Amino acid sequence: MPQPEEAESARPLWRDRNFNVFWVSQTLSVAGDSFAYIAIPLLVLNVTGSVAQMGLLTGVAGAASICAGIFAGILADRLDRRTLLICCDLARLVLYGLIPLVWAFGPQVWLLYVVLPLSEAIGMVFQVTYVTAVRNLVEGDRITEANGRLYATAAAAGVGGPLLAGVVSGQFGPTAAIAINAASFAVSAAGLYFVRFNRPEAGAPAPARQKPWQELLAGARFLWRHPVLRSLTILLSFFIFFTLGMTDVLIYHLKHDLGHSDGTVGTVLAVAAAGTIAGAVLVAPVRRRLGFGVTWIGALATSGLAMAGVGLSGRVPVIAALMAVYLCGVSVAGICSMSLRQQVTPDHLLGRVTSAFWTIHFSLGPVGAAVLTWGAGGYGVTVICLLAGTACLLIATTALFTPIRRPAPEQSAPTVS
Structure with a gap:
């Protein structure tokens, strides 16, 4: 029973x-x-x-x-x-x-x-x-x-x-x-x-008091010592460098290159947002069936292919569909990454690990957005989308040679913090 x-x-x-x-x-x-x-x-x-x-x-x-x-x-x-x-x-x-x-x-x-x-x-x-x-x-x-x-x-x-x-x-x-x-x-x-949260697992280590600088670095140390999280943090930092400015590039492409109205831009972004929702709905069953590694790597590769396609297309319906596919992949990869951190990080460290990941992850983003938009203006959207899409495919390929490829990294032995 x-x-x-x-x-x-x-x-x-x-x-x-x-x-x-x-x-x-x-x-x-x-x-x-x-x-x-x-x-x-x-x-x-x-x-x-x-x-x-x-x-x-x-x-x-x-x-x-x-x-x-x-x-x-x-x-x-x-x-x-x-x-x-x-x-x-x-x-x-x-x-x-x-x-x-x-x-x-x-x-x-x-x-x-x-x-x-x-x-x-x-x-x-x-x-x-x-x-x-x-x-x-x-x-x-x-x-x-x-x-x-x-x-x-x-x-x-x-x-x-x-x-x-x-x-x-x-x-x-x-x-x-x-x-x-x-x-x-x-x-x-x-x-x-009216919500009741579960208490930390029985036997979980009590958070030891540390010096302020040790508190700040505790999350980063855990990320570095965990082989899967370390690889994810590094590769996702490069991913954000090549993708954070994608929305600006898309708007520039629709307005400047193709001459469409603000209404068209809004419609394309709304269709693209449906991809985010689709990815969020699909991520759990796909991860259960294919495992973490295949799901995460496949999502990044799909996003890269879709991004390259945006630069090659001049038709609004095709661009909208490709952006939906791109954001679907980003959604799947992002939720997989966040869920894994929640699963493998000790409860008493999870806040600091989350802060450290976001700080490191987004550190290259503003620079990448500036480079991407500058490149789109100077060399054209096609070149930039192909470059960024190829970079995403390289990131996905690199992941094949890291612990990210594991089907169930959440079942690995916990890392000592």
Whole structure:
């Protein structure tokens, strides 16, 4: 007769109350975030008419996010994760709620330079803790499926949210859209209040107190000592170098080379987003059937081929379909990578490992985006897409000669931290 723990693990994910409450509340929160994504630029442009102001605000907010990312892992590993997530949501509820309240008495652009950097910094802490929370929410063999569902609905909300935000901003003004975003954090906090996270495994090592610099480096050390995670981190850093600017290159191709309208650009991006959702839905069954190595390597190779095809095509339907395939591959590879980190990292290190991975992974991204877009303007989109696509194929080929090729690296002996 199955024990209660076995019955709980065998129960389908859609019948898991904890996961479903978390899933619904976080999907609504992502939809709310997309309202601010549209409304903040509109608010700045309506008041100042300056794109430069928006660029400066985005830069300051981005810097705050990166700085917070350095310490977010320590907070996620040292504090109660459920409480930390709720506090992050409540703090952002207050910060974003200030904007429509203050704006009711007149525009105050200075407030955005306070609210947005603080909110982005808190948002980074939330995101790192969110990744660790999934590990405490579902069993290890269901992590990939859980990430796929969360990723799929987040992608769908990211498509539908901006459309609704545009309607709300047009009818009631950008501050109304920002108020909806603030309310979404209340929904998220309420959902988290009713979620129960699993406690760390019995017998797991207690987190030892270390010096601050040792705390910061603990995640990077674990990544380096784990053969699969080390290879993934290195190869994905090069992958992001060649792909982060792909959306800008696509828009340039459609507008400059092919002469299409903004509406066409939006349609192509919406179709492409369907690829992200498809990848998130497919990743769990594909990984179960083919194993980690084949799934991850195949996803990167598929993305590379699709990217090369974009540069060779001059037909909008073909470009949209290829971009959907490209983002499907990116989605599958990304969820596989994240799920593996959650499965093999000791719970007391997961926050710092997540922070270290994101910091290393994205370090080459801004440089790559600048190089890619500069190259597209100087040498043409075809050359750049072929170059980037070939680079992705080389990365996938290189992975064949690394421990990434293993079908079930999560079953390997744990690395000592």
